Amino acid sequence: MAGDRVARAVRSAGRRPGVSGTREAILAAALRAFATSGFRGASLRAIANDAGVDPALIRHYFGDKASLFAQAVADGSGIVARMSAVLDQRGPDQGRRAIDAYLGLWEDPDNLAVIRAMIGTAMTAPEALESLRGVLLARVASRAPGGADSPGVALAASQLLGLAFARYVIQIPSVAAMPRDELLDLVAPTIDRYLALGEAPA
Amino acid sequence: MAGDRVARAVRSAGRRPGVSGTREAILAAALRAFATSGFRGASLRAIANDAGVDPALIRHYFGDKASLFAQAVADGSGIVARMSAVLDQRGPDQGRRAIDAYLGLWEDPDNLAVIRAMIGTAMTAPEALESLRGVLLARVASRAPGGADSPGVALAASQLLGLAFARYVIQIPSVAAMPRDELLDLVAPTIDRYLALGEAPA
DNA sequence: CCGGGAACTCCTCACTTGTGGAATTCCTGG
DNA sequence: CCAGGAATTCCACAAGTGAGGAGTTCCCGG
Numbered sequence: 001m002a003g004d005r006v007a008r009a010v011r012s013a014g015r016r017p018g019v020s021g022t023r024e025a026i027l028a029a030a031l032r033a034f035a036t037s038g039f040r041g042a043s044l045r046a047i048a049n050d051a052g053v054d055p056a057l058i059r060h061y062f063g064d065k066a067s068l069f070a071q072a073v074a075d076g077s078g079i080v081a082r083m084s085a086v087l088d089q090r091g092p093d094q095g096r097r098a099i100d101a102y103l104g105l106w107e108d109p110d111n112l113a114v115i116r117a118m119i120g121t122a123m124t125a126p127e128a129l130e131s132l133r134g135v136l137l138a139r140v141a142s143r144a145p146g147g148a149d150s151p152g153v154a155l156a157a158s159q160l161l162g163l164a165f166a167r168y169v170i171q172i173p174s175v176a177a178m179p180r181d182e183l184l185d186l187v188a189p190t191i192d193r194y195l196a197l198g199e200a201p202a
Numbered sequence: 203m204a205g206d207r208v209a210r211a212v213r214s215a216g217r218r219p220g221v222s223g224t225r226e227a228i229l230a231a232a233l234r235a236f237a238t239s240g241f242r243g244a245s246l247r248a249i250a251n252d253a254g255v256d257p258a259l260i261r262h263y264f265g266d267k268a269s270l271f272a273q274a275v276a277d278g279s280g281i282v283a284r285m286s287a288v289l290d291q292r293g294p295d296q297g298r299r300a301i302d303a304y305l306g307l308w309e310d311p312d313n314l315a316v317i318r319a320m321i322g323t324a325m326t327a328p329e330a331l332e333s334l335r336g337v338l339l340a341r342v343a344s345r346a347p348g349g350a351d352s353p354g355v356a357l358a359a360s361q362l363l364g365l366a367f368a369r370y371v372i373q374i375p376s377v378a379a380m381p382r383d384e385l386l387d388l389v390a391p392t393i394d395r396y397l398a399l400g401e402a403p404a
Numbered sequence: 405c406c407g408g409g410a411a412c413t414c415c416t417c418a419c420t421t422g423t424g425g426a427a428t429t430c431c432t433g434g
Numbered sequence: 435c436c437a438g439g440a441a442t443t444c445c446a447c448a449a450g451t452g453a454g455g456a457g458t459t460c461c462c463g464g
Contacts, residue, residue, distance in 0.1 A: 012412090012413065012414080012458070012459085015410070015411040015412055015458085015459050015460035015461070016411070016412070016459085016460075017459095017460070017461085020411080020412095022411080022412085036326065037242065037326055038240045038242060038243065038322075038325070038326035039243075040239065040240065040242050040243035041240065041241075041242035041243065041326055043450075043451065043452085044451080044452065044453090045450080045451080045452090053412085054412065054413050054414080055413095055452090056412080056413070056414080056453095056454080056455095057411080057412065057413085059452085059453070059454075060410090060411075060412080061411095064452090064453095065452070065453095116325055119325060120240075120322065120325035120326050123240070123318060123321060123322035123325065123371070150376065151376045151377065151380060151388065154368060154374045154376045154377045155365075155368075155377065155388060155389065157364075157368065157374070158361075158364040158365045158367065158368035158369075158374075158377060159360075159361050159364050159365075159392070160364070161364040161367060161368065162359075162360040162361050162362070162363040162364020162365065162367065163357075163360045163361075163364065165360065165363060165364065165367075166356060166359065166360035166363065167360075169324070169325070170324070172356045172359070172360075174352065174353045174356045175353065175356045175357065175360060178353060186353070186357060186396075186399070187357065189395065190361070190392045190395070193391065193392070194388075197388070214427095214428070214429085214442090214443060214444080215427065215428040215429065215441095215442055215443030215444065216427090216428045216429025216430060216441080216442060216443070217428085217429050217430035217431070217440065217441040217442055218429085218430075218441070218442070219429095219430065219431085222441080222442090224441080224442085245420075245421065245422085246421080246422065246423090247420080247421075247422090255442085256442065256443055256444080257422090258423095258424085258425095258442080258443070258444080259441075259442065259443085261422085261423070261424075262440090262441075262442080263441095265423095266422090266423090267422065267423095
């Protein structure tokens with residue numbers, strides 16, 4: 001039997017040659033897992049398996065499960081900035097363009113994973129809610145014309161959120177199946193009206 | 203020592219005298235747990251403990267954890283009917299009345315628990331998503347004028363959902379702190395416009 | 405060229421979870 | 435008044451969890 005397991009065998013332990021991108025693979029897998037199973041439901045073993053890696057490596061790189069989550073969300077949270085930046089542009093067809101850009105963000109599977117991870121965890125973990133609100137508000141508040149965070153922008157954001165939720169999460173047929181152009185036509189006036197609230201104040 | 207543990211002692215096993223309302227206590231505790239921890243995160247032992255009951259009683263009454271969830275949601279899902287009924291009433295100030303009624307539903311802690319349980323679980327458990335969509339659509343589809351489920355009603359629902367989410371879950375300051383009347387004034391035109399879509403088709 | 409540290413794997417521990425069986429006490433219908 | 439069932443408890447199990455220790459292989463700076 002000693003002659004049997006010659007060289008490679010089980011590839012046992014030890015460092016691999018070359019660069020491996022393991023860290024990034026773990027973060028991506030973690031985001032997927034947190035998005036689809038929530039914080040508690042996502043298991044480190046499943047994440048490691050998805051990343052093609054030993055579970056102990058997660059501990060090696062990130063320590064805690066909570067730290068893993070924080071890192072994964074922070075890593076992918078550039079999309080939060082892009083989500084709120086969507087409402088920055090002004091102009092004649094600002095509503096149409098905002099909705100179009102916003103829906104585009106939700107249609108990217110990677111972004112969807114981040115969003116679902118944040119919202120899903122925010123629903124079940126108070127401290128995650130804190131950080132989510134913090135990140136969202138830091139952006140929203142920064143671009144208010146009047147200094148405070150503007151009701152118009154917030155209402156526009158609420159419509160966009162509800163729309164994306166209905167279309168991509170709950171998947172209500174009439175909204176999920178509607179052609180993009182038609183959706184834009186129907187919802188753009190709403191966004192335009194909300195955004196105009198901040199421009200003609202008292 | 204025999205004289206010591208006279209009567210009550212550890213209250214060991216056996217049926218309790220009188221009615222107990224245990225079933226209802228379990229359902230209520232389950233709803234709380236699912237709302238705050240999600241489907242996976244809620245443990246049967248924690249639910250039983252919250253209800254002041256032995257974990258095995260859950261199995262006795264409901265069998266599966268999934269069945270428990272289904273029962274708990276179905277039990278509290280009168281609110282789903284009320285949520286979609288909100289969009290039934292027509293008239294001059296239909297938008298205002300719909301928003302007012304809808305927000306009222308979210309402000310009841312019991313209802314909020316059901317909603318959070320459904321949404322939180324829908325985000326993290328595909329099979330729960332199926333049943334959630336089914337329940338919602340059975341109601342929404344039933345009152346469509348054209349026979350199919352109407353885009354106008356669905357869009358109105360998406361705005362209401364996003365609004366409630368921003369106000370009660372994420373708690374964006376400018377939306378959460380806004381007086382009810384002001385909110386109604388700002389959002390009612392949107393709802394009115396969406397609902398009018400179904401009335402003047404081609 | 406060699407030694408320290410980084411990358412990586414295996415194994416184990418203590419704990420929690422969902423599920424289920426068996427026993428006990430009480431209520432109620434005949 | 436008594437038998438059957440309902441309500442309730444304790445105990446046990448197998449599986450999965452997060453955490454951590456110990457060892458192995460490789461890379462790179464001196």
